[in-house]
Amino acid sequence: MHIKFTIDGATVEAVLEDNPTARDFASMLPMTAKFEDFHSTEKISYLSRKLSTEGATADYEANVWDITYYVPWGNLAIFYREYRPSRDLIKLGRITTGREALLRSSSFTATIESVEK
Template sequence: MESIRIRLVGETVTATLESGEAARAFRALLPLTLNLTDYNATEKIGDLPGKLSIQGEPAGIDPEPGDITYYAPWGNLAIFYKDFGYSRGLVRLGRLSRIPDAFRQPGPITVTIEPAP
């Protein structure tokens, strides 16, 4: 498992990536700066520059707070800060070491995601 870090205003958080095809494809896109918007008061979402391969990934997952995921039908990144139910098309890419306070605030945030040194 590989570590990444997510930098946002005032704080940095680390995360561990999964070993699957989608996580490897996501890692290949880094570094990325994304504008994340709040979705359903449960997750922050943002558009990726391209689709990720989901070959060999499960049909869906039941995400937990702190999960970094890829929603294949829309092709976007989704980072959960609240619990949510099973979603078809959702692929776990990794997990945050902790949930940044800014994720729990309404409104958009800008993050930079990069390999951890």
């Protein structure tokens, strides 16, 4: 599934994984989410509810521009710098275009919605 983030008129596109947690996230779309910088490594946003982790594989080493779900806190995390492996991350997808819009400010509000491709 393809999704897009709209941030101050800029479009960021991403592709979601085919796993139960990513599908649960997709079921919440469209949504508006507030993101903030965390440790100069990732942009995080707290969701309105926890995502299903049933059948999902945690213990994942995030790559730059991955969209992940941090299970203990129930938040999205989009990595823009390298990060160590974590048993608590589940990969949801990957940013494909428009990455620079995520770095314009330390915090921002984004509309996230699915798109037909």
